[in-house]
Amino acid sequence: MSGITDIIVLIKQVPDTTSKAGLNPDGTIDRARAKRMLNPFDRYALQAALHVKKTYGGKVTALSMGPPPAVEILLEAIEHGADQGYLLSDRRLAASDTLATAYALHKCILYLGKFDLLFTGLQTTDGDTAQVGPQIAERLDLSQVTYCEGFSIQNGKLHARRIIEGGHQDVITELPALVTVANAYHTLEYKTIRGARLAQELLRDEALKNQYIHTITLDDVNADPELCGLKGSPTIVAHTDKVGQIGGQCTMHQGKSADILIKEIMDCTNIKEFAKQ
Amino acid sequence: MTEESPNQAIPINASQPIGEVLVYIEQCLGELQPVGLELLGAGRQLADKLERPLSAIVLGYNLGDIPKTIIAQGADKVYVADHPDLEQYRTLPYRRVICNWLEQMEVEPHTMLLGSTTTGRDLAPRIAAHFTTGLTADTTELDIGPYEHKGGSDPSKIGLYANCLYAIRPSFGESLKARILGPWKNPQMATTRPGVMIPLKLDWERHGEIIPIPVNLLQEDYRLVVEETFREVNKGVNLTQADVIVSGGYGLGGPDGFELLNQLAACFDNAAVGASRKVVDCGWVPYVHQVGQTGKTVRPKVYIACGISGAIQHRVGMQNSDLIIAINKDPDAPIFKFAHHGIVGDLYQVIPEMIRQLKKNSNTSSTKEVSSIV
Ligand SMILES: Cc1cc2nc3c(=O)[nH]c(=O)nc-3n(C[C@H](O)[C@H](O)[C@H](O)COP(=O)(O)OP(=O)(O)OC[C@H]3O[C@@H](n4cnc5c(N)ncnc54)[C@H](O)[C@@H]3O)c2cc1C
Ligand SMILES: Nc1ncnc2c1ncn2[C@@H]1O[C@H](COP(=O)(O)O)[C@@H](O)[C@H]1O
Numbered sequence: 219m220s221g222i223t224d225i226i227v228l229i230k231q232v233p234d235t236t237s238k239a240g241l242n243p244d245g246t247i248d249r250a251r252a253k254r255m256l257n258p259f260d261r262y263a264l265q266a267a268l269h270v271k272k273t274y275g276g277k278v279t280a281l282s283m284g285p286p287p288a289v290e291i292l293l294e295a296i297e298h299g300a301d302q303g304y305l306l307s308d309r310r311l312a313a314s315d316t317l318a319t320a321y322a323l324h325k326c327i328l329y330l331g332k333f334d335l336l337f338t339g340l341q342t343t344d345g346d347t348a349q350v351g352p353q354i355a356e357r358l359d360l361s362q363v364t365y366c367e368g369f370s371i372q373n374g375k376l377h378a379r380r381i382i383e384g385g386h387q388d389v390i391t392e393l394p395a396l397v398t399v400a401n402a403y404h405t406l407e408y409k410t411i412r413g414a415r416l417a418q419e420l421l422r423d424e425a426l427k428n429q430y431i432h433t434i435t436l437d438d439v440n441a442d443p444e445l446c447g448l449k450g451s452p453t454i455v456a457h458t459d460k461v462g463q464i465g466g467q468c469t470m471h472q473g474k475s476a477d478i479l480i481k482e483i484m485d486c487t488n489i490k491e492f493a494k495q
Numbered sequence: 496m497t498e499e500s501p502n503q504a505i506p507i508n509a510s511q512p513i514g515e516v517l518v519y520i521e522q523c524l525g526e527l528q529p530v531g532l533e534l535l536g537a538g539r540q541l542a543d544k545l546e547r548p549l550s551a552i553v554l555g556y557n558l559g560d561i562p563k564t565i566i567a568q569g570a571d572k573v574y575v576a577d578h579p580d581l582e583q584y585r586t587l588p589y590r591r592v593i594c595n596w597l598e599q600m601e602v603e604p605h606t607m608l609l610g611s612t613t614t615g616r617d618l619a620p621r622i623a624a625h626f627t628t629g630l631t632a633d634t635t636e637l638d639i640g641p642y643e644h645k646g647g648s649d650p651s652k653i654g655l656y657a658n659c660l661y662a663i664r665p666s667f668g669e670s671l672k673a674r675i676l677g678p679w680k681n682p683q684m685a686t687t688r689p690g691v692m693i694p695l696k697l698d699w700e701r702h703g704e705i706i707p708i709p710v711n712l713l714q715e716d717y718r719l720v721v722e723e724t725f726r727e728v729n730k731g732v733n734l735t736q737a738d739v740i741v742s743g744g745y746g747l748g749g750p751d752g753f754e755l756l757n758q759l760a761a762c763f764d765n766a767a768v769g770a771s772r773k774v775v776d777c778g779w780v781p782y783v784h785q786v787g788q789t790g791k792t793v794r795p796k797v798y799i800a801c802g803i804s805g806a807i808q809h810r811v812g813m814q815n816s817d818l819i820i821a822i823n824k825d826p827d828a829p830i831f832k833f834a835h836h837g838i839v840g841d842l843y844q845v846i847p848e849m850i851r852q853l854k855k856n857s858n859t860s861s862t863k864e865v866s867s868i869v
Contacts, residue, residue, distance in 0.1 A: 316630065352620035357624055362621075362719075383523070386724075390720050395719075458672065468835060492738050
């Protein structure tokens with residue numbers, strides 16, 4: 219017996235950066251045209267949570283905070299085998315920074331009750347901070363394993379391998395613990411047949427859907443609105459700058475044969491200095 | 496838009512003492528990590544602007560000369576926790592020692608900086624959440640300046656703040672740099688990318704104070720044990736130390752293209768192969784090669800970008816290279832806006848020619864008949 223009963227995974231819906239729609243030629247985002255998707259890093263987290271369920275047992279709850287369309291990613295989690303989803307959706311959450319987000323999510327986790335493992339992605343592609351996970355761990359006073367790329371559970375403890383600068387580290391921690399899953403872990407691949415069928419049914423049957431996917435508010439989880447949204451955020455984006463010209467003028471070499479072009483480069487730069495003698 | 500103070504506005508907190516600038520210094524098994532020294536360089540400027548001391552905090556075991564080196568690298572004060580239980584970095588003990596120390600300070604630091612390394616990103620959010628203070632991730636520029644908060648949903652935040660930490664980072668998805676601030680609560684915190692800031696020159700004449708700090712750990716701080724640490728330095732990819740980086744993007748057309756890049760890299764003495772995120776996502780090369788916002792920040796002497804469009808997220812990881820040469824068949828590719836030399840052409844024609852001429856150079860170089868470099 220592994221003793222694992224409850225697994226929570228945090229997932230977020232972000233603008234789609236993989237499809238061409240909504241992407242400017244330079245790779246930047248046109249928010250108005252962008253589609254939505256499950257944060258790619260959270261696919262690893264979800265896969266890790268489902269792996270625990272399959273290998274050691276337990277129930278997987280996917281939790282997200284965001285506007286109502288984020289129900290889509292909770293359905294996606296169910297298709298892959300999650301047991302239920304919770305969406306914290308509340309206008310008072312608008313403009314939350316990571317501290318306020320972590321506050322609201324930790325209230326949801328307390329509301330969900332007991333858990334053994336709490337998985338998050340390494341970072342989001344829109345917030346892009348990797349802060350929300352550890353900030354929740356601090357609020358909940360949890361042990362944490364960040365940058366986790368593989369793990370097993372033995373005698374009720376988590377044995378994990380994490381990435382560090384220029385190497386790896388093997389650690390063992392007591393449970394419950396928070397784990398942020400590195401993008402070196404296995405990504406989410408297959409939907410389960412049962413999950414996919416269930417998701418289809420949920421799409422057709424609103425009442426059934428409400429049994430699996432619960433939309434909750436700050437009041438439900440007993441969160442202080444003063445600590446959420448803009449009010450609860452210690453940071454603001456005060457100013458944005460267009461990224462100006464850097465690196466100076468580019469000297470263009472074109473319209474000639476490759477040998478001439480390279481000769482030009484050899485003549486007007488110092489790259490030969492670095493060539494093997 | 497530097498928000499110069501309108502003359503009638505009076506700075507809030509003007510009478511309150513300003514705290515110092517505190518830098519977290521990373522060491523691994525007794526070896527100082529470069530990012531801490533880079534932060535001392537950046538922190539020195541902030542501290543001088545604030546006219547406050549620059550302090551550093553370092554944790555570990557048998558630290559030896561490390562505190563002295565930290566002073567020689569720019570700190571006025573070093574807080575040192577030297578204890579067997581701190582030999583290896585672990586979240587809970589480190590956060591306990593640091594939070595305890597900050598809590599007993601008479602005036603909390605104005606600013607606290609950590610590196611955006613696996614350690615810094617593990618630790619900084621814990622400290623920030625503990626003090627419910629703001630934390631900006633992955634900054635690329637730091638400054639101190641005034642800010643006037645004029646309105647918004649929270650009237651208690653309105654006012655003119657004379658000395659704020661400007662934490663500047665590229666913002667998601669747009670060609671913008673965001674200036675993020677949070678002057679309402681100290682310490683104002685940020686993590687900074689390794690390889691971005693410039694360390695000061697080592698100066699053994701510099702004076703500073705070494706202050707041992709208490710280590711009072713609780714039972715619950717031992718919930719995690721480190722079994723083993725593996726260092727795999729120099730596994731063929733040393734992007735941060737290479738003189739020349741040959742980087743490939745989606746324009747390579749497939750994983751085989753990296754063969755050609757390896758050949759080009761082999762023409763140089765100290766070269767490494769980099770990649771754009773798109774090719775990493777495609778699985779053509781492993782993540783360790785990735786350059787950019789979510790990969791490594793590099794500053795080589797020469798950066799050769801092959802079939803890379805030059806998206807902002809790539810650019811922030813390599814824009815400080817001394818010489819950027821871009822090869823792209825699209826003359827309008829954004830990379831040509833910031834490269835120093837742009838070659839418009841098919842990389843499969845251009846690179847073999849570059850290899851040929853570099854090799855020719857090496858064969859004839861003994862006769863020194865090669866034209867001298869401008
Ligand atoms: C939050 C976030 C973080 C990101 N982080 C990073 C990051 O860390 N690093 C990163 O690189 N990207 C990052 N990206 C992705 C980035 O926005 C771009 O999508 C990516 O850099 C594009 O990669 P590319 O230049 O290889 O591909 P493309 O944009 O597809 O460019 C390929 C280029 O190759 C040229 N080409 C094609 N064939 C040839 C040929 N035969 N010869 C010469 N040229 C040719 C084309 O003209 C084109 O310019 C991030 C994105 C987001 C949203
Ligand atoms: N709004 C959210 N809802 C659910 N999970 C989130 C949310 N924001 C962040 N997370 C989790 O925290 C991780 C780190 O996010 P970030 O700090 O934004 O980079 C993500 O990969 C998610 O697992």
